[in-house]
Amino acid sequence: MSSSEEDVPLVRANGRANPTPPLVKSNGKSPINGDLDPGVSVRFGAVQDDDVKMGDAHGDAHSVSKRKSRASIDQKKSYAEQESSDEDDQPLSKRRRTSVKHEDPETDDDVPLALNGRKLPKASETAIGEESDSDVPIERKLSAQKKKIEAKAKADAPAARKAAASKKEAKSATTKKQTNGVKKEQVGDKSALKKAKAVPDTLKKGTSKVKAESADVDEKDEDEEEYRWWDDPTKGDGTKKWMTLEHNGVVFPPPYEPLPKNVKLKYDGVPVTLHPEAEEVAGFFGSMLNSTHNVENPVFQKNFFADFKDILKKTGGAKDAQGNKIEIKEFAKCDFKPIFEFYDAQREEKRNLPAAEKKAIKAKKDEDEAPYQFCMWDGRKQKVGNFRVEPPSLFRGRGEHPKTGHVKTRVQPEQITINIGKEATVPPPPPGHNWKEVKHDQEGTWLAMWQENINGNYKYVMLAANSDVKGQSDFKKFEKARELKKYIDKIRKDYQKNLKNDLMVERQKATAVYLIDQFALRAGNEKGEDEAETVGCCSLKYENISLKPPSTVVFDFLGKDSIRFYDEVQVDPQVFKNLKIFKKAPKKNGDEVFDRLTTSALNKHLQNYMPGLTAKVFRTYNASFTMSNLLQEMKATGTIPEKVKAYNDANRRVAILCNHKRTVTAGHANAMEKMSERIKGLRYQKWRLKMQMLDLEPNLKKKKGAAFFERDEDLDMEWIKEHQTFLIEEQTQKIKKKFEKDNEKRVADGEKEMKVSELNERLEVVKEMEKKFTKENKSGKVEAEGRGPTVEKLEANITKLDHRIDTMSVQAQDKEDNKEVALGTSKINYIDPRLTVVFSKKFNVPIEKFFSKALREKFEWAIKSVDEDWEF
CATH class of the missing domain: 3.90.15.10 (Topoisomerase I; Chain A, domain 3)
Known part of the structure; x- marks a missing residue:
């Protein structure tokens, strides 16, 4: 049977149909593993x-x-x-x-x-x-649950078809228009188009209005009526995505700044001078030596070194201090440590900048980028998502990518195509450059595009996730x-x-x-x-x-x-x-x-x-139908963390049934160990409070029983001493950071900095803590702490600690249960966000527990469009 004979029946060479092998018993189950269902x-x-x-x-x-x-x-x-x-x-x-x-x-x-x-x-x-x-x-x-859900889907489908047909008939029988907060101007309205064609002040570079609006991207005009596009029956009927489009283009990364003359790549122990283009590529590798996952990967090394040698050949190679040419042949002889130390020192210096200076730098950056953060789309102001052109670097890729380590070259304006309205002003390219092309593609929702050199993929500047267009998608x-x-x-x-x-x-x-x-x-x-x-x-x-x-x-x-x-x-x-x-x-x-x-x-x-x-x-x-069925059967009760866990349990079932699995992350064991230590620390605090109760009223041991005051078995003296050392170090760091912040504030207010003696005085608290722990370990007794301590206050604190321990234990169990499934993938990309909103409203759990601020903006349409009775 040739590959082109697609209509030839599936038969044997002798012309008879292939018999079905006896894989199924008369009861419908396979001879082996008969208790399992297919799928x-x-x-x-x-x-x-x-x-x-x-x-x-x-x-x-x-x-x-x-x-x-x-x-x-x-x-x-x-x-x-x-x-x-x-x-x-x-x-x-x-x-x-x-x-x-x-x-x-x-x-x-x-x-x-x-x-x-x-x-x-x-x-x-x-x-x-x-x-x-x-x-x-x-x-x-x-498996039984999956079978049940599929049976429900089969039963629901005829009713859904019938309901859809009835709705279609009802829609054709009436011409009544819905308002629902939708603006009256439609896409074809001439007045709306005329208004949109005018270049808005918000897009003019350097205006104070732009600066004010960029300071808070969430700010909306008080007079502007909320646009509930999800209630607009006219939206998305045609193929044209916009009638008018204005924007200011893209932001390019800063040019390369050469390394100081005393910072050089060493080859076989000899410092070498490189052309700036080659030096920049060497810096890509050198700056990320702390990323061992990448730089120690043989594929990453091989791909980087191949590109590095090509750039060396193109730019004249490497030279020693006397100007003699050095041929770089072996990757193993390259020493990038001087480059790493330089960039690492820069990173550390940036981290240690005063808070006021960091704030000023960010404010300047926001001011420079303000004109690019928004566009005007059919006369409506929309936030742009990724207006920055990717800087040159080494490609990393996801998973075991074969091209990891290759050089991502700098994108030039001549590679970029701009998409904009015919009547709009085309943003100027950087001086001395030209755009590759200017298009007026009304069927596209992209503002700019270019082709990257690694995989030949096209990169697009699109609207932000919380924009109308992305939400509609x-x-x-x-x-x-x-x-x-x-x-x-x-x-x-x-x-x-x-x-x-x-x-x-x-x-x-x-x-x-x-x-x-x-x-x-x-x-x-x-x-x-x-x-x-x-x-x-x-x-x-x-x-x-x-x-x-x-x-x-x-x-x-x-x-x-x-x-x-x-x-x-x-x-x-x-x-x-x-x-x-x-x-x-x-x-x-x-x-x-x-x-x-x-x-x-x-x-x-x-x-x-x-x-x-x-x-x-x-x-x-x-994913959505499964989650919908699980929500209908769910009885989430208890505290907020317990309800969140119930949601995550359902999400996990969806992830497993829909095969959204993942490998356990490298840091999972370490994260779980930290959570376990935090819970043990809370139990240690709880035991100390009980011992303080005994310090106030020794006869409580008889009233409450000796078992109440016993220390948990895993809280042995060796662990306690380690934990006490941790608490002392933690308190020391807190005091030092508070001292530094207070000094920064004083400088910002024009006052003198506090002297080191003030810090030493504050650290006396730590010394007292250390003495107290030493005394407790020797005597086995804990003296009551705080102002006016009473047994009632200590018992109230124990109750609070119990609540914190329970909450953290639920979170730890949730984290452990979710280690092998991609809950984020299910929740964000596959489960209809309206189902999460239904859970939130039905069980009185704040939506913030499920969606971050960015996701709340992305799924604003879901949050505002349904109530707790909505069904998928």
Whole structure:
């Protein structure tokens, strides 16, 4: 069967259909692991040696086709705006590639570059472990819940379709307009356009009005009516995103300042002089010697040194003090320590600047950048997100990126394209330079763009996350996921049916949709020859899938951001059979499993069910629908921290069921140890208070019992002495910092600084503390402290400490439970923020407990548009 014969039935060489192997018992369960449901992760570790090795089960090599990774085709550039990325909130998330394989890249998932040609890490290095208190993984415990949620989705879909149809009929039957605080001027209103065309004072450089407004970016005109765009039915109907657009361009990084003459790179012990361009690159590496994760990475070193040698060759190389040429051949002979020491001293000096001076520097920076912080979009003032051009540096990348260490070159104005209204004044480029191009692309929401040199991606200056345009993009994303509710039952019914389709292309399509829906796999883009091997569902290679009969599949590949995706899952027996067929000989390592399918073809298939439906919508739908069901069943009670933990528990279930996993961070153990020490410290304080009660009333030991006054077993004398040393040092640092701040304030107010004798006098408190601890350790008694101490006051303080210990213990447990799941990813990108608002209002938990200030601005539309009865 040739790769082009997509309509040829899936048959044997002898013309008979392949029989289905007896993988399923009559009761619907597999012979092995019969207690597990398909669609559930069963990860227990790496694949064992006895795993299935795929061979040609039926026929010779000529009976089954194979196809290598498809060749890349050139992508025609388009400046039309795409939807905001599901993966992050960065304004530059709209990326483009110089080489892609799909014929329809606009609909593909965005999977960044990855490890190129390097071996994957061992499974044990990234495997998500089981619960500490059980031998049964949480995924298996949640299998019944997942099945229940899917059944509810199937039951809800017909009602959702019916409700949508009724709403459509009602809408067509009435022409009544809603106001809801929406401004009366519409996009086509001439008066509004005329008003927008006038260049506002806020965009004129150097005006006092700009300075005043930039001082508080949240400040709004009192006379300006709040624009509730989420209630505006006319918004977003057309393809044009704006009618008028004015802005002041971008802010470039400062030029390079050469190192002092006494600070030089040493090669084989000899200080060398470099051209400023080469010296700047050497400084990139030298300044980050404290980042051992990067500078000790062999790939980082190799890529940096290759670029460094190229720049040396271009700029005339290195010379010694006498002007003799020094050829730099070996990285190991390069000594960057003098450069690091110089930049580290600069950083330390900056850290130690007086608070007043730091404030003045920031104020000057804000004043200089004020004209760039806002634009006028259809006559409305909007905040710009990333108006600063990225400075040159060494590329780091996420995960195990193969290009880490390469030099990110300085972006020149000649590389930048400006997007602005036809009637607006084009911002001038820096003196002596020109813009690459000036466009008037009304379909794009970008203000400026350029192509970076590392991956060839396009970087965009976009509006801030809290702007109307970005908010509308998020709103549309979650509304599209809500719309999928109406069709999910039909989609699942169809792909279950087509898992046995006679046509290979249809069977591959159904299997891919199953994996994307059940295991939250990204669809995946194909890569050009110069790109790294990150993959998604449609671009899975032979070696990325291992099969363990009767129905277990092990995925092991580098996914988005070069992050390893490793999971062992239980699948539908027919899906297992299909994958076995898709991997059939003569396929081998490097060949694609889904050789009849592209991401764009899959997305076009999905759009037959629902306009605008793509593979990535399933992740948002499954996360939001799951969270919605969990919230309906939730009974959050207790304190605020306990309610927050209940929310996080639900979020964690979503992350696990939707496969939003992560590896445990390097600093997790250290962070948990610090929290544990803080809790032990509180318990030590509690014990001291009890001993002070005994000091006031010794007979309390009989009244309350000796057990009440016993010290916890883990608070032994060795730990107590260490903790006391810590408390003494902590108090010393507090006094010194307070002394420095008081002196800074006096200088700012024109008063004389306090003398060192004042500091020594303040430190007497520490000496008294040290004496007190020594006496307590010898006598085993603690004298009552404070003004007018009483047993009642001490008991009240113990109650407060108990509350703090309980709160911190809940937080510690929450942190430990969340170490292997990406709650932030779920909460920000996949769970509809309106569901978090519903929880906040329903259980009286401040929204600040879930969303930072930046997220509250980003999700203002969600916070203001729903009440506690809203449903996804």
